[in-house]
Amino acid sequence: MTIRKNVKISLSGNHPPIMGNLDDRTRQLIEKFLKERFHDALVSDPQVQDELLRWLDEGEYSQASIAVKRQDLKRFRIAAQKNPETLGRMDHRLEDILASKRNAVALGAQKSAKARMINHEFLKGLQMRVQSGDVTETEFEAYLVFIGTLMTGIRPSEWPDCKIERSLFIAEEGQAYPVVIVKTAKTKDHQEERVRHLILEGFKDTQIDLIEDCIGIGRRRNTSSKFGTLSRSFRKLAYSTTDTATHAEALEALDMASARKIYTVEARRAKRTKKEVAAALGHTTIINIRSYDLGNLADGRQITLPLARARQAEVEAVRDTLKEFTANNYKTVRRDLHEDLLDNPVVVN
Numbered sequence: 001m002t003i004r005k006n007v008k009i010s011l012s013g014n015h016p017p018i019m020g021n022l023d024d025r026t027r028q029l030i031e032k033f034l035k036e037r038f039h040d041a042l043v044s045d046p047q048v049q050d051e052l053l054r055w056l057d058e059g060e061y062s063q064a065s066i067a068v069k070r071q072d073l074k075r076f077r078i079a080a081q082k083n084p085e086t087l088g089r090m091d092h093r094l095e096d097i098l099a100s101k102r103n104a105v106a107l108g109a110q111k112s113a114k115a116r117m118i119n120h121e122f123l124k125g126l127q128m129r130v131q132s133g134d135v136t137e138t139e140f141e142a143y144l145v146f147i148g149t150l151m152t153g154i155r156p157s158e159w160p161d162c163k164i165e166r167s168l169f170i171a172e173e174g175q176a177y178p179v180v181i182v183k184t185a186k187t188k189d190h191q192e193e194r195v196r197h198l199i200l201e202g203f204k205d206t207q208i209d210l211i212e213d214c215i216g217i218g219r220r221r222n223t224s225s226k227f228g229t230l231s232r233s234f235r236k237l238a239y240s241t242t243d244t245a246t247h248a249e250a251l252e253a254l255d256m257a258s259a260r261k262i263y264t265v266e267a268r269r270a271k272r273t274k275k276e277v278a279a280a281l282g283h284t285t286i287i288n289i290r291s292y293d294l295g296n297l298a299d300g301r302q303i304t305l306p307l308a309r310a311r312q313a314e315v316e317a318v319r320d321t322l323k324e325f326t327a328n329n330y331k332t333v334r335r336d337l338h339e340d341l342l343d344n345p346v347v348v349n
Contacts, residue, residue, distance in 0.1 A: 040086075044086045044087075046089065049089065049090050053090060053093050053094070056072065056076060056097065057097050070098065073097055073098050076094055077090075077094040080094060095112050095116075096112055096113065109249075110250070113253075114253065114254065114261065115261070117247040117251070118303070120302060120303055120304055122238075123147070125242065126238065126241055129240065129241050130237075138230065138233040139234070141221075141230060141233075142233040142234035142237065143237060144210060144213050144214055144217060145234075145259075146256060147210060147305070148210055148213070149214075149256060149260055150262055150266075150303065151203075151211070151263070151305050151306060151307060151308060152180060152211065152280075152307075152308040153263035153264065153267075153277075153280050153281050153307075153308065154180070154260070156230075156256045157227070158184070158185045158218075159215055159217070159218025159219075160219045160222040161182070161183040162180055162181065162182050162214075162218070164180055164208065164212055166178050168181075170197070172311065172313050173312065178199075179197050180198040180200065180308065181196075181197055182198060183195050184196055184282040194282070196279065196310060196314055198280060198308035199308060199310070199311060200306070200308055201306075203308075207305075217230075230256055231255035234256065235251065235254045239251055260281070263281075263307065264277055264289065266301055266302070266303055266305075268289075268297050269299070269300055269302070270301055272309070274289045274320075275318040275320065276309065276310060277289055278318045279310035279311075279314045279317070280310040283318065284319060285319045286318060286320055
């Protein structure tokens with residue numbers, strides 16, 4: 001059944017309610033008519049989709065819990081991915097809404113936008129610009145540090161104290177690898193100084209050379225203001241090679257630390273565990289990984305660069321604090337229950 005002419009529908013303004021004032025049969029016929037004649041056309045309309053997204057985002061359509069509503073958003077996102085021709089434009093917006101609704105994750109939508117922007121095509125555009133020679137020295141150094149951080153997850157402040165061993169024997173693996181030894185920056189006052197070992201398995205010699213260049217740049221620019229200059233220069237470079245209309249929010253927030261976040265996203269896309277990623281980043285627990293890995297993890301890797309990994313001994317030292325908390329509470333409940341039974345024995349008749 002086809003519609004013989006275009007029908008203009010106003011989606012703005014207030015419309016008097018009607019459905020509640022109809023008998024069941026009339027209401028059913030109207031619903032049947034709308035479904036048969038207008039359902040597909042309306043759902044495919046961008047204006048209707050924007051209104052649907054606002055409706056889902058506000059969450060007033062149901063009294064269900066936040067967790068259930070997040071599942072609703074995930075179902076809609078899956079539907080958008082399965083129907084790209086009709087619902088595809090909703091995909092990224094649904095991803096942003098989901099990111100913004102994750103508890104205690106600041107700037108979730110912004111981080112998600114950066115994870116979408118920084119992919120193979122983004123890096124290819126930067127590479128072509130750098131190879132053309134039409135960049136300043138600071139822009140070139142910024143490009144190198146950004147790529148080095150994408151491959152290793154090293155903090156900007158950690159680069160000056162890094163050291164590369166071209167062949168270091170890793171006892172628990174019984175094999176030697178090229179390794180970056182990193183003095184971890186964020187060590188609490190009461191903790192001993194920590195170092196971590198990032199194994200450069202699968203790295204080409206040129207990529208290891210690039211990491212050595214990053215260490216040299218870090219030592220020359222060993223102040224926050226000088227690293228800030230790198231961030232500004234890299235942002236300027238990215239603006240010149242990227243679609244600013246599509247990626248305005250991501251470009252505005254782009255800095256050297258963004259590469260560390262994308263390292264996390266790519267490592268999670270590569271199916272590395274949260275403990276493996278946390279160890280590589282220099283974290284002692286997995287608790288912060290959830291605020292780092294905002295991005296679509298289901299689509300697989302978006303960047304072809306190799307990723308450094310932590311040695312197994314350091315992975316095993318990372319704590320899963322939520323799991324420990326749950327286990328300890330379980331033990332406490334069992335102990336309290338056991339003591340209660342001793343004080344108040346159950347009498348079986």
